[in-house]
Amino acid sequence: MERKENRYDPLLKEVWARVRKKHFFPELPHPTISESMDRVALEIKSKHITLSQSFMEEAARHLPMDKVIEALLDHGVTHYTFCPWDFHTHLTLYQEAKKVLGDKQMAQKSTDYFMDVVADTHCFKEKDTPISDLYRHMDRGVLDEAIHALYQRIWGEDLNVSGHEDISRRLSRIPYLDRKPWPESIHRFSKIIQGLLETEEKSGTLNQPNTMGQNDFGRYSSDEMDQGLKEFAMSTGDPGEFKEVVKDLEDELKEAGYPSHGGMGLGPGSPLDADILFYMKLAESYSLPIKKTPIEKSGSLYPDSHSPWELGKPFRDIDPWTSFGKIMPGITQIWERREGETFGEEEGTPNCIVVIDSSGSMINPRQHLSHAVLGAACASDAYLRNDATVAVYNFSHARSGDRQVLDYTRSRMKIYQTICHYFGGGTKLDIKDIESLQQPSRPDIFIITDMQITNLEDLVGYINGLENRVTAVHIGDNTHVRQFRRSMELRKNISIYSVQKKEDIPKIVLGKIREYFRSVS
Amino acid sequence: MINPFEDFKKYPYKKREIPLDRIVQAKQRVMDQIVEGYMKLVEQEVKDLVWLVENSRVFKAYSFALRTIQELDYDVDDIEELCFEIDKGRRIPYLISGPAGIYVSALCNNAKEERIRLRLHELKRTFHFLGYRLPEGKTLVLEGDVGDFIGAGLSGGKLIVKGSTRNWAGAGMMNGELFISEHTGQNTGGWMSGGEIHVDGRIRGVAKTILGGRIYHRGKLIVPHSTTARE
Numbered sequence: 228m229e230r231k232e233n234r235y236d237p238l239l240k241e242v243w244a245r246v247r248k249k250h251f252f253p254e255l256p257h258p259t260i261s262e263s264m265d266r267v268a269l270e271i272k273s274k275h276i277t278l279s280q281s282f283m284e285e286a287a288r289h290l291p292m293d294k295v296i297e298a299l300l301d302h303g304v305t306h307y308t309f310c311p312w313d314f315h316t317h318l319t320l321y322q323e324a325k326k327v328l329g330d331k332q333m334a335q336k337s338t339d340y341f342m343d344v345v346a347d348t349h350c351f352k353e354k355d356t357p358i359s360d361l362y363r364h365m366d367r368g369v370l371d372e373a374i375h376a377l378y379q380r381i382w383g384e385d386l387n388v389s390g391h392e393d394i395s396r397r398l399s400r401i402p403y404l405d406r407k408p409w410p411e412s413i414h415r416f417s418k419i420i421q422g423l424l425e426t427e428e429k430s431g432t433l434n435q436p437n438t439m440g441q442n443d444f445g446r447y448s449s450d451e452m453d454q455g456l457k458e459f460a461m462s463t464g465d466p467g468e469f470k471e472v473v474k475d476l477e478d479e480l481k482e483a484g485y486p487s488h489g490g491m492g493l494g495p496g497s498p499l500d501a502d503i504l505f506y507m508k509l510a511e512s513y514s515l516p517i518k519k520t521p522i523e524k525s526g527s528l529y530p531d532s533h534s535p536w537e538l539g540k541p542f543r544d545i546d547p548w549t550s551f552g553k554i555m556p557g558i559t560q561i562w563e564r565r566e567g568e569t570f571g572e573e574e575g576t577p578n579c580i581v582v583i584d585s586s587g588s589m590i591n592p593r594q595h596l597s598h599a600v601l602g603a604a605c606a607s608d609a610y611l612r613n614d615a616t617v618a619v620y621n622f623s624h625a626r627s628g629d630r631q632v633l634d635y636t637r638s639r640m641k642i643y644q645t646i647c648h649y650f651g652g653g654t655k656l657d658i659k660d661i662e663s664l665q666q667p668s669r670p671d672i673f674i675i676t677d678m679q680i681t682n683l684e685d686l687v688g689y690i691n692g693l694e695n696r697v698t699a700v701h702i703g704d705n706t707h708v709r710q711f712r713r714s715m716e717l718r719k720n721i722s723i724y725s726v727q728k729k730e731d732i733p734k735i736v737l738g739k740i741r742e743y744f745r746s747v748s
Numbered sequence: 749m750i751n752p753f754e755d756f757k758k759y760p761y762k763k764r765e766i767p768l769d770r771i772v773q774a775k776q777r778v779m780d781q782i783v784e785g786y787m788k789l790v791e792q793e794v795k796d797l798v799w800l801v802e803n804s805r806v807f808k809a810y811s812f813a814l815r816t817i818q819e820l821d822y823d824v825d826d827i828e829e830l831c832f833e834i835d836k837g838r839r840i841p842y843l844i845s846g847p848a849g850i851y852v853s854a855l856c857n858n859a860k861e862e863r864i865r866l867r868l869h870e871l872k873r874t875f876h877f878l879g880y881r882l883p884e885g886k887t888l889v890l891e892g893d894v895g896d897f898i899g900a901g902l903s904g905g906k907l908i909v910k911g912s913t914r915n916w917a918g919a920g921m922m923n924g925e926l927f928i929s930e931h932t933g934q935n936t937g938g939w940m941s942g943g944e945i946h947v948d949g950r951i952r953g954v955a956k957t958i959l960g961g962r963i964y965h966r967g968k969l970i971v972p973h974s975t976t977a978r979e
Binding site: 327348351352353380381382383396397399400401402403404405415418 | 763764766767768771772775825829832867870
């Protein structure tokens with residue numbers, strides 16, 4: 228639908244050119260003016276800034292219209308160019324505010340105000356901006372007043388505010404323009420304005436948006452959110468902390484169009500399970516290499532190098548050109564032949580059976596960071612990225628029904644749901660379950676366990692008889708692990724890795740084999 | 749050929765000095781000095797592996813702290829920030845609760861402000877000896893739970909604790925008032941010789957040796973039991 232022409236559009240165009248130049252030409256679409264928006268000064272959705280006409284006209288009673296527009300655009304653009312900058316920073320700031328305030332709405336409001344202070348102060352210091360002129364004549368709530376009292380103090384400009392001496396003095400000690408301590412800064416910021424937020428809560432005004440607009444998630448693209456969640460999962464490293472933030476902001480994330488539909492996302496219509504999302508995002512940060520199906524021996528021999536002929540060696544290999552025409556031991560040279568190599572018929576990545584132990588001796592992935600789940604998630608991702616399919620066998624006490632078998636699929640959500648399931652019981656697997664997932668094309672097998680399996684000898688016996696490439700990963704070290712390692716020492720199709728910390732996971736190479744050629748078997 | 753940076757030639761660049769720069773720099777400078785003073789005190793006190801609570805020892809540490817901070821120009825916000833720094837343990841690698849509290853007390857007693865409010869609610873660690881030797885004319889308000897020996901040696905000041913104290917609250921206090929809005933631990937008022945302690949919550953135990961002064965529990969005088977007994 229074509230947008231209705233606004234009478235301020237020519238002025239907006241002129242000012243936008245000026246603002247863009249001032250902010251080093253940010254990659255933002257042309258802003259627009261809305262006649263219907265009246266609660267806030269501006270709104271940012273998918274990088275697009277919309278200014279409120281009613282706000283502009285109100286502010287223009289005290290300030291030329293071009294200055295009003297410029298100030299609003301400076302504010303909006305600086306949120307992109309300086310704070311929060313990206314989704315990860317936004318989440319981190321929210322997380323810190325929530326730690327102090329313990330309430331979602333208060334934390335969101337505190338985060339909004341903190342980001343406004345940082346962005347406005349940066350803009351005021353670094354650019355020629357009329358922001359202070361705009362704020363001087365703005366209608367203010369109590370919290371706005373306190374923040375403007377802070378501006379007055381830290382900008383050295385009279386903004387026509389009085390009072391809030393104590394709060395503004397304490398707030399002025401925070402190094403807003405220093406990015407590194409932002410989490411600590413918002414912690415202190417939230418603590419200082421907590422009283423005012425509680426007053427707003429009591430008076431029922433807490434849910435009203437900030438005058439300059441809410442910093443909601445609608446401004447980020449799905450890709451930015453994906454990346455931000457990945458970085459956030461990495462930085463928290465704890466499913467509990469991750470879950471708390473993601474659960475809090477679930478509605479906002481959904482409203483902003485997350486999760487994405489397609490690619491390696493959760494898939495259409497999938498509910499936002501914060502635990503699964505945590506491992507999903509964390510796994511995306513580790514890219515495990517897969518050895519493609521190895522080169523096969525072609526069976527044909529070709530002349531490779533020379534060696535002296537000796538009595539008893541066949542005459543057919545004699546190279547007359549390097550033998551001076553003589554048949555004489557020590558002088559005559561023969562060709563040494565080597566077997567040629569060629570790619571096998573099924574070059575590429577096989578499918579994979581992920582076998583994961585979720586017994587009581589393993590960490591519950593929903594409470595703490597589980598290296599087993601993360602490892603299995605990374606392995607699954609690696610196979611999916613290589614166009615293979617993944618089957619999952621999650622077991623605890625399999626014979627008592629503590630097991631989940633997921634047939635080959637490319638649904639990332641289903642795979643993660645099965646991997647993240649925690650039984651927490653005894654540890655006994657049923658070989659038949661794994662056997663049921665075997666395919667004629669010999670899928671790779673990825674096993675991750677602490678090896679404290681009651682019927683470990685069954686597993687050892689089964690693996691010993693396999694021709695599949697097996698990647699076995701053990702969590703921790705114990706006698707069972709050593710026993711398993713000893714039993715597998717001679718097997719060339721099995722690679723064993725130890726994971727003690729999450730940094731060990733990237734060292735895993737899937738399907739790595741030692742001098743193992745399928746043609747031999 | 750077009751210069752890709754042509755547009756930036758007329759770039760209206762304007763970077764101004766704002767008061768925030770000065771405030772943050774000054775704060776940082778003062779904090780560095782305060783932290784340095786605290787580290788000196790800790791270095792001195794840590795020489796003996798066990799920090800013993802003896803009157804002479806405590807006074808010696810306090811005197812050292814006073815000497816260290818004498819020349820510093822700080823305010824109440826700096827004191828509060830020091831408490832957070834000590835609690836976080838990032839810049840200050842170790843906290844010895846006794847010397848830390850004594851150092852904070854010395855800062856409070858030497859501060860320009862007559863009324864000091866420290867918001868200690870969210871600190872994970874507990875400070876002892878806060879309000880040590882608080883002089884007359886000073887009011888110190890501690891918000892949050894605090895440790896042992898709070899208000900020890902109180903010297904005429906008014907110490908208000910909005911929370912609980914642990915053992916030996918008001919130990920050896922000579923004069924002044926100590927108000928505790930919640931509970932207090934054992935040996936409350938031990939060796940006190942003057943002043944008043946008011947406790948609104950539970951008192952786990954009053955000290956056996958009290959030389960003088962008064963202790964009130966929920967507004968009721970409990971030490972001395974009766975005027976005649978005291979006299």
